[in-house]
Amino acid sequence: MTTLRNALFALLLAFTAAPAAAEVPMVGRFAAEARCPAFQSLRQETNPGNVLVEPGKSYQLLARNADPASHYYIVVPGAEPERRWVPIGCGRVSDGSQQADADLLRPASAPGSDERPALYVFAVTWGPAFCEGKPSAPECAGGGKGDRFSLHGLWPQASEYCGTAANLRDRPWSRLPEPAMSATTRRSLDQAMPGTRSYLHRHEWARHGSCYGTDADRYFSDSMKLLGALNGSALRPLFVERAGKTLTLRDVRAAADRSFGEGVGWRVSLHCERDGRRRIITEMTIALAGKITPSANFSDLMAAAPPVRSDCNSGIVDPPGLQ
Known part of the structure; x- marks a missing residue:
């Protein structure tokens, strides 16, 4: 029973954490309020170029990783690759008028x-x-x-x-x-x-x-x-x-x-x-x-x-x- 429960937990975590399966589309801007790492991969926590978002700068918002979210998916111009994950506590979201997720309306x-x-x-x-x-x-x-x-x-x-x-x-x-x-x-x-x-x-x-x-x-x-x-x-x-x-x-x-x-x-x-x-x-x-x-x-x-x-x-x- 314990083995089954652990397996179910692992399966649920995998579905929650995997960006491809669980990301929720968003439209708008992410305004950074702190210098935070911008990850290419959440699972591996890779950050090519050691990219950081900068307080006071605004970035295009693409998605959040799950509900409840721990990270937002944004575009960091000049980064390679430019699409990155940042912790939600590093800034605030301004949603666009055509919100991709109806729940956020x-x-x-x-x-x-x-x-x-x-x-x-x-x-x-x-x-x-x-x-x-x-x-x-x-x-x-x-x-x-x-x-x-x-x-x-x-x-x-x-x-x-x-x-x-x-x-x-x-x-x-x-x-x-x-x-x-x-x-x-x-x-x-x-x-x-x-x-x-x-x-x-x-x-x-x-x-x-x-x-x-x-x-x-x-x-x-x-x-x-x-x-x-x-x-x-x-x-x-x-x-x-x-x-x-x-x-x-x-x-x-x-x-x-x-x-x-x-x-x-x-x-x-x-x-x-x-x-x-x-x-x-x-x-x-x-x-x-x-x-x-x-x-x-x-x-x-x-x-x-x-x-x-x-x-x-x-x-x-x-x-x-x-x-």
């Missing part, structure tokens, strides 16, 4: 209210690694927290910027409207998401929370509940214990299996960046599916989502303080 309704389970990406940051790249950020005054994961965002996969005025999308985060939430929720959010000092919460609400189907208070409260479950799992001590050492995706997924159920580790992805001679883990994303409520079970949400690829198989867990 429909704004997200309340979580789980559609006939199919709603799909999400839950993103968390490892503070010290983030601060290596942005040491001047207000939240990095102490080098970033190294004892727990910090909230980046909860991203509905059906759409972005729902009902958001077009002229707000390119504004600096400090000039975006402040999401309405209770004082209690805001105090908790300041602890869970140190990036509130850089107005990250305004960006997350405008881009992703607006498509969640609730008000901002509920959106951030649900996000923090998920973060609490993650920080209460075997994943947090694993990162703490490996500070300064290399951590593999295999070990991360095994810890997820121990905490949330056999096989759910396939929903976890790592994202890494170069820091001098080191390759450090900056972020972890988790695929979720279903109706997210205050009583929702994190294990069930993970198990309901399809397996995903990871663009990083190992990296160093950055210790507290700038290295």
Whole structure:
């Protein structure tokens, strides 16, 4: 039985990860917000020419690799070959008027209210690694927290910027409207998401929370509940214990299996960046599916989502303080 279950997992992963079988056509532009590798092959993580997308540049958008997506397929002029895969967290998508995927034309309704389970990406940051790249950020005054994961965002996969005025999308985060939430929720959010000092919460609400189907208070409260479950799992001590050492995706997924159920580790992805001679883990994303409520079970949400690829198989867990 175990052999059969493992075989089914491998088969499902193959269908989810293979670009030729699972890519979903898209029409529009990809606006890069970070320098990220542009892969020719997701499966082999090959990058001829060591091509990077550059912040502030816009690229033709061709497809995403799956639902939920981990990568976008874009055209990088001058690269050989010019068609490349980039992680979704490296920028934002502006869809064209003739969207190839009809699902993306429909704004997200309340979580789980559609006939199919709603799909999400839950993103968390490892503070010290983030601060290596942005040491001047207000939240990095102490080098970033190294004892727990910090909230980046909860991203509905059906759409972005729902009902958001077009002229707000390119504004600096400090000039975006402040999401309405209770004082209690805001105090908790300041602890869970140190990036509130850089107005990250305004960006997350405008881009992703607006498509969640609730008000901002509920959106951030649900996000923090998920973060609490993650920080209460075997994943947090694993990162703490490996500070300064290399951590593999295999070990991360095994810890997820121990905490949330056999096989759910396939929903976890790592994202890494170069820091001098080191390759450090900056972020972890988790695929979720279903109706997210205050009583929702994190294990069930993970198990309901399809397996995903990871663009990083190992990296160093950055210790507290700038290295």
